[in-house]
Amino acid sequence: MPRRPLLIDIPALGAIDRTQGGIGRQLAEVLRSAIARGELTAGERLPSTRVLAQSLGVSRGTVTEAYEQLIAEGCLDAHPGASTRVVATLHEPSLAARRSSTGEADGMPALPESAAYYAAIAEQFAPLPSVPFSVAVPEGAVAMDDHWRRLSNRVRGSQVAAPSGYGAPGGLLCLREAIAEYLRKARAVCCGPENVIITEGTQQGLYLAARVLLSPGDAAWAEDPAYPGLTSVLEERGVKVQRIAVDGQGFDLVRAKEMCSTAKAAFVTPSHQYPMGMPMSMPRRLALIDWARKSGGWIVEDDYDSELRYAGQPFPAMQSLDSRRVIYLGTFSKVLAPSLRLGYVVVPDCLAKAFAGARALMGRGSPLTEQHVVAAYMREGYFETHIRRIRAIYAERRQALIDALQVQLPGLRIQPADQGMHIVVWLPDALTDVAVAKAASKAGLALRALSPMCSSNLTLSGLMLGFGGFTNKQLRDAVGRLRQVLEEGFQITSTGCSQVAK
């Protein structure tokens, strides 16, 4: 009786657990799976409800219920007086092919073109462990204090910040107001709440700017070296990126125009070049603003770390020179915590809706509750107090790190800079920064090498050392370990060094 499956023809039935309830549900599941796996194929007749109920030792109603569910789903078909039959089935690969199909080399089509591209990007964003000299680790003394926790609980407890519906894609009005007020005062940024778009931080600000300001095939200038998250964003947008090597005055428009005369946007870090730290000089700023006005180009100003200045008077934001050509980016990742995933873009009136639309398309906007908390934290003055407090702590830690480097590793030149959460040290020419960072990582140190932030036209060998999240003692110890790494894996003299062959 080849067309009449017996109980043993449906091995999946063995999976039914009679000690559990819901036999009807279990039966529907195993039959459905057996059909999906091709163990039961289209046209095949199932046992009658009576026979199957007997075999399973359950009531006939239980089997009828399962059959009816599968009939409703379109898996089975029944006509009065005829058997219940399987309607549809998968054209399954042979069992052998299926068994091997957990591996990758089973003749499956290649992955989508984009997948490999994005997988490579994932590497770039793998978070560094919280060990020296990782940047941006708000722990211990520099973490948000009890004010944050108390305020957070209070705001959350109020009706206004309870979990609720969708917000406006551009962000909560109360937070945009607080940010606009802060930026006007602290950075001379010319803006109202209508110009502020809440983001997940600088990375998202750059992503939005690339999408709204540029089309695939457009050209844009980026600094060299630069934050790798920026160059990835521009490449993903299909933008022709012209890297412009910075000098002591930062980004140079003259050089930029020589390299590429058709750029539609300049992505710059005027207050504190990333990663080197020099500010863009005023003549350079004015020249760039002038270019933007005349050409209709856009300036994207990443004002990262501007809150953390340790000496001298800060430049006001470039945005204050022309709020109609400059897109201004800021973040709470550095002064509060990266895990908040909150930052902002300040855009001209004419672009506010476009930035909000681009933000909505990729996820509808940031969570609301934490926006209420940060708004209250700013409104009630805790934010500025917090910045003053951590600035003092960071200044001390930064000095401790510089002192330790000068004592223990006098051969490394320190890049002069007055602000931020990291310092840059230059390695002697013969030393590859990537190799040093790799060796240091084995010794429990997290260092970012500068060369991967450079274009192929630029050769730099340096390391970024974050100091924010570590005590003076941790920093001194870590410098000691770095010295050990350099001495053991690399040969250093007071005048230079050469890499030891491994």
Add this chain to the structure above:
Amino acid sequence: MPRRPLLIDIPALGAIDRTQGGIGRQLAEVLRSAIARGELTAGERLPSTRVLAQSLGVSRGTVTEAYEQLIAEGCLDAHPGASTRVVATLHEPSLAARRSSTGEADGMPALPESAAYYAAIAEQFAPLPSVPFSVAVPEGAVAMDDHWRRLSNRVRGSQVAAPSGYGAPGGLLCLREAIAEYLRKARAVCCGPENVIITEGTQQGLYLAARVLLSPGDAAWAEDPAYPGLTSVLEERGVKVQRIAVDGQGFDLVRAKEMCSTAKAAFVTPSHQYPMGMPMSMPRRLALIDWARKSGGWIVEDDYDSELRYAGQPFPAMQSLDSRRVIYLGTFSKVLAPSLRLGYVVVPDCLAKAFAGARALMGRGSPLTEQHVVAAYMREGYFETHIRRIRAIYAERRQALIDALQVQLPGLRIQPADQGMHIVVWLPDALTDVAVAKAASKAGLALRALSPMCSSNLTLSGLMLGFGGFTNKQLRDAVGRLRQVLEEGFQITSTGCSQVAK
């Protein structure tokens, strides 16, 4: 003496407030601004520190300090024995041009091509007001209860969930574990935590899928009607979208292949078609899986609202039929709250890194603290209790809405469906759903019209009525108001209706 500015030649100096401290800082600011605005131009000589100090009635040191700051910034230049001169200046438009430049029609270049595109998208995502029949308003009885608040405070108070550094772009492991366990049990989804990527919700899941699975120029199928956020995502990616009209069994592969034979992905809502509500039948599911296996195509399964089923047994997720060809999307927006901005994508092993990379590029990942809270909420069993609780409330509200419609508006046909947070009613042929929604909005009702969710090939006239966030009484009252709108603005009879000319 045209080259020697007197005090009155620098009107900005009048802005210095002598009653405030920091005159030196104020002086630097006004001079910097005057240079930026072109009131002082390159080559122009400034008064000596002695003269200016006298004029301002401040110490000479104060002026020297301001000049030195501006020299450091590159705004001014000084040679021993010579005057201090302005170095750089903006090639400023004339004062008149500048004055008019706050308007838009001042000869500035056009906005970037993409800006208008994204601005139009912003309209689409403007949140509806929290009035009936807005979808997804977790308020009152269906809001998260005290367990959520207590747990949230407890988790936040613990060290592990305190604001901290960057997380892995794919999301917190503990949340991915909790989601994988839940999905295996509730939806037969075949996955481990390594397959789960945390998103901001379904919109972001669709955005990521479009980027990772497809390249510009690729073709893909989408249902007709469909969620507008999906079609926008595909169009933005440059994908050729072929819309496939659904019938009573949902998405039909036969029709789809006739319309476009080269599609690389199918975007479907198998458990509950959006917005109509019918499930995709098992034969259709199996056929689509078969297509994906043979062609190497991808199925993106948006399993929205699957937790909220009011009758019958749910279909298991399509992903359970083949976890290697199906990308599964879920969200906490419906069962917890939209404002959390948390959802997930379940992807095959081979795509996990690519999805994480694409997520990182657009903002580095979701905030961490709320991920800890949701993970604990799931782990400790509150999540399933919450779903059971709100399902019972929603079932009652849904019935109350249906009853009220049948009593007060018997002329409107209700689309049969067994799950979700909204129902669909069909308007008589002559009525335009957009016109009704607009008239209803003036009467304080939030209705979504179906026709904007259709391609140009499909003519539907229906309304989405969300019931989740409103009491039975609110719903009954709102149906009364809807009847009033239809009676006053449109002419309804028991057999049909015709739109009243306005």
